[in-house]
Amino acid sequence: MLATVGGVNVTLGILLLLIAAHTRRQYSGVGTQSFIACMVGLGVWTAAGGVNDIISVYELGAPNGDGMSPAVESTPSIIAFGLQGPRIADWVLQTVVPVLYALFILAYTTRTDRRERLLLFVLVPFGLLYTGGSMSATLVSLVLDNLPGGLSEALLPFLQFAISISFFVTGSIVLLSLGQLWRTLHRYQHVSTRLTLGLAVIVPPVWFAERFFIALAETPLARAAIPVPFVILSTCAAWLAVTRFGLFEEIPAALAVARQDIVAEMPDAAITVTDGHAILDWNAAAADLFEREFNTVVGQDLATILPDTFDIKRLLAGGQTTCRLPGSDRVLEASSSRITDSDDRTLGHTLIFRDITDSRQNARRAEVLSRVLRHNIRNRADVATAHLRQFTDSPTPDTADKIATTVEEELSALRDLGRTAREIESVLQADKRTGNRSVEELIRHAIEEVQHAEVVNDGHEYAGGVSSVPVVIDTPPAETRANGEILIPVIRELVSNAVEHGGSAPEPHVSVRVKETSDTEGVDRWWIDVADSGAGISNHEVEVFEDAEEQPLQHGKGLGLWLVWWGVDRLGGEVSFDIDRGTTVTVELPGSLLSYE
Incomplete structure (x- = not known):
């Protein structure tokens, strides 16, 4: 009966090798090499177990299935060790096959690099120390008995410790592989559930049967028979996965690599949703755009992150739409594409949001x-x-x-x-920021470029020429990180405009004053006021400027005010006008651009 069980195991091992050969002939690409290696390892492991069972029947092994028979023990050690070849192969492959299985799962479900593969192979020597049951006796009889007594006693605790560690390592590899399969099924809904379950029963049940269930058996026949149904399950699952379940047609690694190389690195925000609009995934650009972390929105409805006016149905139908982010001036252009299975059923949608504010x-x-x-x-x-x-x-x-x-x-x-x-x-x-520069120095530089403008200190009597307009500067001893290539032209245009409009007053004067508000964390906001005593800018000019978007029938006198508007906007600030008594133009800038010396 034991020989029959051994013959079944040998047959199953040959079938697994045939599956490996069929895969090699028919398929190539992601995961095929590691799958073939796993099938070869599993086939040799199963066949080696069957050969070992047959050897024990003819009393080349011990009657109880452990150690060696007296006939073998009387032969030279080298020959005795050679007769234990199937048992040694069984022992080695108990560790190697889980590693090969893990390599296949990683290659099939995600991208692997050399470091990950090297780490798995580094674990192999630890796993090889795991002998368990009969192999422990073989090691003791073939190795420890031939060493001096003291050395044998010293090595035995080490081997027992190594066995425990390597058992943990090998078991962890199997469990992590199953976890990766479950993660893939949960993450990519298009992956077939039956395919995932088929892959899950190729190696893990056989390994658990060899490691746990055999320990419950009391006879050699029971120990040989216990793994058989699990190997049959493994063989059927492998064959169906290759020939019926589309193992090498539905490759999750393609999605993983696409996410890593395309979606994750793309500058536009990308969001994946189910057909029911639940958020499944999004990239770093989406997290930055919507200012929400992925773990706070996963599973939520898409509508929770979009404005109420956004036409989600039109977008998911394949249309292109635009929207403005709530509480922001940023404008988004959105498009979508369907995620389908092999039957063209809609599984979800990939949405691309492009910030078109700048454009x-x-x-x-x-x-x-x-x-x-x-x-x-x-x-x-x-x-x-x-x-x-x-x-x-x-x-x-x-x-x-x-x-x-x-x-x-x-x-x-x-x-x-x-x-x-x-x-x-x-x-x-120009860049928004540069190195620190004195605010007063920057303002003086701007005024020097204005014709008929002369800088005077606040509180001092002006004694300049009649053709010049005095410009009073009042600024704290502060520095700014705002780029002078932006701020100097802005101040120059404002002072030039003030000199032009204020120069006709009986006592013309222009002032440039800097003020700020602070809190415990530093400067909050700061302002540059440019005021003149003249008749002021015309309402028409102010309306055109504050509208910030000229209409076909509205034309300013020139581009100077547009330079001011766009320059301040470039620095993240705002511009306002007061034209009741003369003209005061206020440039408000972020506090982060100002610091004290």
């Missing part, structure tokens, strides 16, 4: 620049052309001088317009 702003700025430039160039060119035509009427010398002056002014204005356009481009491309 929209750039498009709007380009439109404004184009409109203002066309308007001003056309008007000034028309004025210059009209004056030049007056030369055909034989003008008087005085009239000719006026015509020449007007034409020169118009051409100069066009040059200034081009300079401002180029400066706007530089401002929009």
Whole structure:
């Protein structure tokens, strides 16, 4: 009867080897090599156990299935050890096969690198020390008995300790492999449940039967028979997985690699939802965009993170839509794609959210620049052309001088317009922050670039020329991290505008004052007020500017105020106007850009 059980095990081992051969002929790609290695290992393990059972029947092994028979013990040690080959193979493969199984599971369900594979193989020597049951007796009889008594007694506790450790290691490998399978089934719903269950019973039941159930058997026949049904289950599961369940057609590793290499690293926010709109996964960009950690939203309805006005049905139907984030000026463009199975059933959706705030702003700025430039160039060119035509009427010398002056002014204005356009481009491309720089030094630098402006200290009487406008600076001894390539043009344009509008007052003056509010953590906000005593900026200019988006019939006089608006916006600030008594333009900036010396 024991020989029959051994023959069944040998047959099952051959079938497993045939499955490995079939896989090698028919398939290639992710996981195939490790699956073949696992099948070969499992087949040899099963066949070795069957051969060992047959040997014990013919009394080449001990009558009780442990150790060696007297006939074998009387032979030389080398020959005796050779006759134990099937038993040794059984012992070695009890550790190697779980490692091969773990390698296959890792390769099949996720990406593995050399470090992970090396770690598993480093565990093999520890597992090989796990002998258990009859192999312990074999080691003692073949190794320890041939050593000096003291050395044998010293090695025995070490071997027992190593057996316990390696048993734990091998068992952990099996359990971790099952855990990875469960994680894959839970994470990727398109993966077949029957395929996952089939993979779960290829190695673990056989290993547990060999390690636990055999210990309950009292006879060699029982010990040989216990693993048989588990090996049959393993063989059937392996065959069905390869030929019926699409083992190498539904490869979860493809999704894992796609997530790691595409979704996880893409700059756009990506969210995966079920067909019922429950959030399954999202990448780092989505966490940053919606300012929510993944573990706080997984399983929640998609609507919980989107504004109420967002058309989710239209998006999931394949349409493209836009929305504005609640409490923010950021505009998102969203698109979706279906996740389907082999029968084209919808399992979920992948949503891509792209922040188009910058692109929209750039498009709007380009439109404004184009409109203002066309308007001003056309008007000034028309004025210059009209004056030049007056030369055909034989003008008087005085009239000719006026015509020449007007034409020169118009051409100069066009040059200034081009300079401002180029400066706007530089401002929009400049970094927001640089090294610390004195706020007063930066303001003085800006004022020096303004014609007819002269800096005076607050509280001192102005004694400058009649053609100059005094500019009072009042600023604390602070430094700013705001980029001077942005802030200097902004202040210069505001001071220039103040000098232009305030210069006609009986006692013209302009002031530039810096103030801030602080809390326990430092500066909260800070302001730069540029005020003049003139008639003020026209309401038309302020309306155009505060609207921040020119309409076709609205045109400012130039690009200076647009440079101010876009420059301050680039620094994360805001601009406001007070035109009741003169004009006061307030630039509000983040406190993080200001620090004290």
